[in-house]
Amino acid sequence: xxxxxxxxxxxxxxxxxxxxxxxxxxxxxxxxxxxxxxxxxxxxxxxxxxxxxxxxxxxxxxxxxxxxxxxxxxxxxxxxxxxxxxxxxxxxxxxxxxxxxxxxxxxxxxxxxxxxxxxxxxxxxxxxxxxxxxxxxxxxxxxxxxxxxxxxxxxxxxxxxxxxxxxxxxxxxxxxxxxxxxxxxxxxxxxxxxxxxxxxxxxxxxxxxxxxxxxxxxxxxxxxxxxxxxxxxxxxxxxxxxxxxxxxxxxxxxxxxxxxxxxxxxxxxxxxxxxxxxxxxxxxxxxxxxxxxxxxxxxxxxxxxxxxxxxxxxxxxxxxxxxxxxxxxxxxxxxxxxxxx
Amino acid sequence: xxxxxxxxxxxxxxxxxxxxxxxxxxxxxxxxxxxxxxxxxxxxxxxxxxxxxxxxxxxxxxxxxxxxxxxxxxxxxxxxxxxxxxxxxxxxxxxxxxxxxxxxxxxxxxxxxxxxxxxxxxxxxxxxxxxxxxxxxxxxxxxxxxxxxxxxxxxxxxxxxxxxxxxxxxxxxxxxxxxxxxxxxxxxxxxxxxxxxxxxxxxxxxxxxxxxxxxxxxxxxxxxxxxxxxxxxxxxxxxxxxxxxxxxxxxxxxxxxxxxxxxxxxxxxxxxxxxxxxxxxxxxxxxxxxxxxxxxxxxxxxxxxxxxxxxxxxxxxxxxxxxxxxxxxxxxxxxxxxxxx
DNA sequence: GTCTGGCACTCACTGTGTCCGAGTGCCAAC
DNA sequence: GTTGGCACTCGGACACAGTGAGTGCCAGAC
Numbered sequence: 001x002x003x004x005x006x007x008x009x010x011x012x013x014x015x016x017x018x019x020x021x022x023x024x025x026x027x028x029x030x031x032x033x034x035x036x037x038x039x040x041x042x043x044x045x046x047x048x049x050x051x052x053x054x055x056x057x058x059x060x061x062x063x064x065x066x067x068x069x070x071x072x073x074x075x076x077x078x079x080x081x082x083x084x085x086x087x088x089x090x091x092x093x094x095x096x097x098x099x100x101x102x103x104x105x106x107x108x109x110x111x112x113x114x115x116x117x118x119x120x121x122x123x124x125x126x127x128x129x130x131x132x133x134x135x136x137x138x139x140x141x142x143x144x145x146x147x148x149x150x151x152x153x154x155x156x157x158x159x160x161x162x163x164x165x166x167x168x169x170x171x172x173x174x175x176x177x178x179x180x181x182x183x184x185x186x187x188x189x190x191x192x193x194x195x196x197x198x199x200x201x202x203x204x205x206x207x208x209x210x211x212x213x214x215x216x217x218x219x220x221x222x223x224x225x226x227x228x229x230x231x232x233x234x235x236x237x238x239x240x241x242x243x244x245x246x247x248x249x250x251x252x253x254x255x256x257x258x259x260x261x262x263x264x265x266x267x268x269x270x271x272x273x274x275x276x277x278x279x280x281x282x283x284x285x286x287x288x289x290x291x292x293x294x295x296x297x298x299x300x301x302x303x304x305x306x307x308x309x310x311x312x313x314x315x316x317x318x319x320x321x322x323x324x325x326x327x328x329x330x331x332x333x334x335x336x337x338x339x340x341x
Numbered sequence: 342x343x344x345x346x347x348x349x350x351x352x353x354x355x356x357x358x359x360x361x362x363x364x365x366x367x368x369x370x371x372x373x374x375x376x377x378x379x380x381x382x383x384x385x386x387x388x389x390x391x392x393x394x395x396x397x398x399x400x401x402x403x404x405x406x407x408x409x410x411x412x413x414x415x416x417x418x419x420x421x422x423x424x425x426x427x428x429x430x431x432x433x434x435x436x437x438x439x440x441x442x443x444x445x446x447x448x449x450x451x452x453x454x455x456x457x458x459x460x461x462x463x464x465x466x467x468x469x470x471x472x473x474x475x476x477x478x479x480x481x482x483x484x485x486x487x488x489x490x491x492x493x494x495x496x497x498x499x500x501x502x503x504x505x506x507x508x509x510x511x512x513x514x515x516x517x518x519x520x521x522x523x524x525x526x527x528x529x530x531x532x533x534x535x536x537x538x539x540x541x542x543x544x545x546x547x548x549x550x551x552x553x554x555x556x557x558x559x560x561x562x563x564x565x566x567x568x569x570x571x572x573x574x575x576x577x578x579x580x581x582x583x584x585x586x587x588x589x590x591x592x593x594x595x596x597x598x599x600x601x602x603x604x605x606x607x608x609x610x611x612x613x614x615x616x617x618x619x620x621x622x623x624x625x626x627x628x629x630x631x632x633x634x635x636x637x638x639x640x641x642x643x644x645x646x647x648x649x650x651x652x653x654x655x656x657x658x659x660x661x662x663x664x665x666x667x668x669x670x671x672x673x674x675x676x677x678x679x680x681x682x
Numbered sequence: 683g684t685c686t687g688g689c690a691c692t693c694a695c696t697g698t699g700t701c702c703g704a705g706t707g708c709c710a711a712c
Numbered sequence: 713g714t715t716g717g718c719a720c721t722c723g724g725a726c727a728c729a730g731t732g733a734g735t736g737c738c739a740g741a742c
Contacts, residue, residue, distance in 0.1 A: 025705050038715055043706070061705050061721045101501070137490065139476050149478065149490055149498070157490070159498045160442070235576060236594035253577035366734050379686050384735070402692045402734050686741075696731080705721090712715075 009045045011078040023063030068282035082321035084329045102155040114234025116326040119314035125229040126154035126307040133184045138177045143167040165209040189222045241315045251289030266309040282316045300331035302339040350386045352419040355407050364404030409623035423662035425670045443496040455575025457667040460655035466570040467495035467648040474525045479518045484508040506550040530563045582656045592630030607650040623657045641672035643680040
């Protein structure tokens, strides 16, 4: 186990390195922090920390920089979450309150988060799996053509075009619409399949094919669209540390465009339970392109349960307390906004 | 007026520079191109071209590179549009044919374009102004709450929540829905306002307020959502020339995030008429951040009229014929896909 | 007139060598 | 366990010379 002072040294190293972006030496450390010991002692502590793998030197005769493991320890045990200042809080609220619809909420959130953290922001659209159905609408566009519109409690709208196997009368359509809605409105997506299972049987024989087609399209929509959408912003912030890793920015941009990868990343974070905040540091990220970045993610939702995730992607050398504070605050306000609408 | 040979020299310079990314000298030029004259002659021509502002030297005793004006001349008079190979065409078609809905079409298009041109792709969602109404749906969510869903002929769906001034019966709602649709289905958005103008008058007095609210929301949707959405992809391609301008990539990324700017850019291109291709080179782009990039844009649409634009953003030093060929081809196929659906 | 070969000149780029200093590891003393 | 001292390392900055691609100009050839 590391002594209290060594942890203190590690914390100081992380803080200085995050601030200056330069390897930090023993002398500078003692000068900038009130450690109460001499540089020589710090050097000894550093030697231990390095042996344990928490810090490393880029080359001999240079200062130390934290390793992924060092950041991990810092995040887990040494740093709290820095709460935002009240002007910041107010700014968040004002900015988000102006949103007019879900797209706008998500769009504003991503811009806000990017600006606040000065990093790349990622916001996932509210998930369909945990949502409930607000309304299902069926529109007859042509005798054998129906449009299915699905509206969720989070305000999300999905539509699908359906080619019916047989012409479908307006009255039958209205009938189906009514019965469908009476069964599924207010229910969770996950529950829908068995709620509509027996619906075709109650229809006239000639309509059953169409009803089945409509239902299977509905179920498909529920499942397929669980493949979530997400929005990304603030990529320009990547250039802030590009001078460090000009070769790193490309794989990061590529990774950011692969929404599937990001969704998986956020998804994994989800396992850590509910609305909890997750920090994945450097190589903890499965995707290779993100090995030199950290991902701070947190769930948000209108109730006590998370419906989706949002977060930021930045260099491992980031201000973790501040970033975590901003991410958490934004998630809370977004949750509030969603609950209101 | 420049002689034929001097134009030929300019063309050669552009081609070589685009290929090698290095200033091109007189000797190299004569070696790589069959100009039939000696380097000395080429030097004289270069001196003239430089005086006219078509080329420049980064520093004394270096080769020449084309200026924006040089590229302009190249694009206008020296280069054609390079048609795609038939395997490429097939690949495009196959890739786009797999799309299931409008979002998917746009998403695939942007990926395709980015991959094909190895540049940043920008695709605008089909504009609402030139679209026609396929269907208007009104859903009663609560006694005094109505959802308006607008479906366009391009498959786009817009929805709006409406709080009614007074409770609105289901029969009235069905009535309004029917009358509204009979008037506007198949009509252009631009024509909708005067088509529904007198609609409130035909309703009972107590419903008029609600009808007016619904109509004004509809009109708002038509107008507001002309503020188009767009999708961007392939930003990782920016790093291909980042070693050249590491300081340039940031403003470009910033500009790309300002969708408003991009829309304006595409919009200006629109003036050049219908489906025509526009190439804006370097400083021809109003936005400062894009002063060292070129934008190749073209309209696409299901009919003979453009409903939106798509294009790419890349370094001024780009392969114009190839890029233009790819952009045009993609636009055509997208138009076809939209026409089919 | 136009093109060509020759020639002197420019200047970015590269590699080498030197110097500097921040930072280290080790050790003896407290 | 802590401290001051000391020799050592090594990357970064600076200076400098050599190289070569490229230029502009000019006198002569076609």
